[in-house]
Amino acid sequence: MTASPAPSDSEAAAAEAPPPEAGVAARAGDDGQFDDSDRDALHILPLGMIPVQTPGLKRARLIKNARLETVVEVFKDRAAGSGQVNPEHLASMYPSHGKEMRTDMAQIHRLTQLNSYDVYSLRIELRRLGIPVEDVNYLRLSASKRLELTTYMRDFTLPLIQQVYGSEQRPINDIAELFALLANPDREEALRNLTLLSQKLNVQLQDIPSFLEEYGDVFLSLAYFRSCLDGLVPEVQRFMGWVSEATKSEMVTRDRLMMKMIGDVMRMLTGITTSITGRFEAFDRRSKDFWHDINADSFRSVRAQISAHHVTIGGVLCGLAVKMALWKARFPHGGGGPMKRVEFVRSEILPGLDHINRIEKSAAGTR
Structure with a gap:
């Protein structure tokens, strides 16, 4: 090969x-x-x-x-x-x-x-x-995975379908169906709308299939990362609740350094998840704005903004994912005494958490 x-x-x-x-x-x-x-x-x-x-x-x-x-x-x-x-x-x-x-x-x-x-x-x-x-x-x-992300993609495919087919209901079960539907419009009005769309985007009508592939790829990446985030945020919240239970122990509360370490971890996790969720909300706003004023520049701007965040979003989600996966593997049914929980936080969650935090902070200002 x-x-x-x-x-x-x-x-x-x-x-x-x-x-x-x-x-x-x-x-x-x-x-x-x-x-x-x-x-x-x-x-x-x-x-x-x-x-x-x-x-x-x-x-x-x-x-x-x-x-x-x-x-x-x-x-x-x-x-x-x-x-x-x-x-x-x-x-x-x-x-x-x-x-x-x-x-x-x-x-x-x-x-x-x-x-x-x-x-x-x-x-x-x-x-x-x-x-x-x-x-x-x-x-x-x-x-x-692409099939699994179909539900997430509907938010991004619906405006495109409405541009071409108006209010007509066109259920899409897979993004491949969207490409086929728009590449071969079955009504004169749809063809006229597709021609108008090509003019707004400054692309030839015959190049619309290429645009659709690029559009689908950009927003499939957003759907992929969003699905990862949606799976992680509840896990992080459950983990934080599990750790908080340990602070009810008198042995833990008497140790100021231990309490400070737990507090630092909780603040970083809260800050990271809040910040990256905010980034996705910004992407959602930009993608909606694109359909209000469709042109080649606005699409390039949306594509550039999302692509510019791929590496940092991937880094943050990867870091959180491996930490939450280990927590679920070590404590599949919860449990664990207060000191055992604190030691897990100290030995497995804290190392590298500041690195995840730095990645998110470096990207948060580029929304």
Whole structure:
């Protein structure tokens, strides 16, 4: 397989157009190589998507742990669990591939510095780092995830349908149906409206399908991140309630340093979730404004604003996701004594939380 550069925004948009098939294999992803859960995750990067030269690394993955450290997962199965290795120790595992490992380690080192491995952040970051991908299709969400996001996409597809079909009800169950519907309008009035839309956007009528792919990709990214946020915020709130219960213990309340640490964590979590939620509200306002005054510049502005936030949104959501996932794994039914809860906060939640906070603060002013 020939490696290709990380896609530009337009290339990525074309890659995101949903394929006609709806089903996915139980383990392999749409490309037959990666699990859907890998490609849709915030914290996983299958090394097989980049041209690694060490054979043993082709099925390995970079993953973020709860401390936001990047490790290489060389194997994972139900019986043996997860085999995780510090990237610096990889060379000792493949002594017969010294030359290949030196080349691979240069790439892996750069990849460990990224804050998120979601497909939208990777499109930007891989191009910035000059790291090619084996196939641009690796940098798109799975068919199952796109179908799952249909409900979120309705808010963005409805105004587009109304521009073309007016008040006529056009139920859309998948974004692929939207592309087909608008690329082949079935009424004279719809064709006239589509022509008018092309004029407002300053694109040729025959280029409307390309615009639809780009429009769909931009707002599918927003739907993806919004779904991640909507899943995380209730978890963070439950976690904070769980921690608050520990402060009812006299042993905890008597320790001022312990109470300060808990207070700092609670303030950071509240600030991060409030700020990133505000960013999404700003995106919603901008997308609605676009349909009130449709033109090429307004679309480019909306696209640029959303794309500019991909890396920071991915970084914040990835950090919160791995921390909440560990909490649910360690305390699946809640519980745990006050000191056990405090120690978990100290050892697993606090490390790296200031990093997430810095990412959000760096982006919050660019709304």
